[in-house]
Amino acid sequence: MESIYWGCLIGGAIFAVVSLVLGDLIDGLLDGAFELPGLDFFKPVVLAGSITTFGGAGIMLTRYSSISDISALILSLLIGIAAAMLVFFAYIKPMRNSDVSIAFSMKELSGKIGEITIPVPEKGFGEVMIKIAAGNTVHTASSFEHRPIAAGARVVVVDVTEGVLRVSEWDEDVLKDV
Structure with a gap:
């Protein structure tokens, strides 16, 4: 199970670095192909943050706690969902509402x-x-x-x-x- 956690953590970290460096280029090429209309909660940044947090929490819970693997899995899932909600409500939703222009005619x-x-x-x-x-x-x-x-x-x-x-x-x- 720890290899799944490591895969999620490393995959999410790689996605974060690639999107930071090549984000505008990838966004232009894919033109929102992976975004679901009307479902802002499933944006790639939210999902990637959730998966990365799930992996990191899973590693820490299996290595540094004495709880069972099933409990660690459930707790990691809950922590990942909490991270997704945090990213959505602290970043995505406010940014969607802040699309204002300072342009004038x-x-x-x-x-x-x-x-x-x-x-x-x-x-x-x-x-x-x-x-x-x-x-x-x-x-x-x-x-x-x-x-x-x-x-x-x-x-x-x-x-x-x-x-x-x-x-x-x-x-x-x-x-x-x-």
């Missing part, structure tokens, strides 16, 4: 407030930095009103045309009058 920048980093000439292009949820983003800017805008000036994005943010100087005094 250029059209979403209309109405955002930014700061000119490279001066915008009357007819030409400068650069504006805008704070978004993911951090700061810098874009090419032109003056909406065809007036020069100095570096450091606060601006509002009026619209986006062909990937260029058309900006106007932000005047807080105008808002006080409204």
Whole structure:
């Protein structure tokens, strides 16, 4: 029985190393062939972790405890199942729910407030930095009103045309009058 435990332990360890080194390549070649739709609990990483833990627990229980082989087998199976549940609930399930994107559309920048980093000439292009949820983003800017805008000036994005943010100087005094 110990040879089965060793096979599970070594096989799982080899799978872990191979998937760590060649994981993206294998995933691209197999394209999820071994994943069962709707059954996230049977993902390869969960099964491999369970089998490896089963093997390691079996070796330790047969060598370092005085329980019978059947008891060691049952206890090893339970420990392997517990490891699978731990991997699933601590890794797989949270990762499935964390698939969010920090991407944004250029059209979403209309109405955002930014700061000119490279001066915008009357007819030409400068650069504006805008704070978004993911951090700061810098874009090419032109003056909406065809007036020069100095570096450091606060601006509002009026619209986006062909990937260029058309900006106007932000005047807080105008808002006080409204």
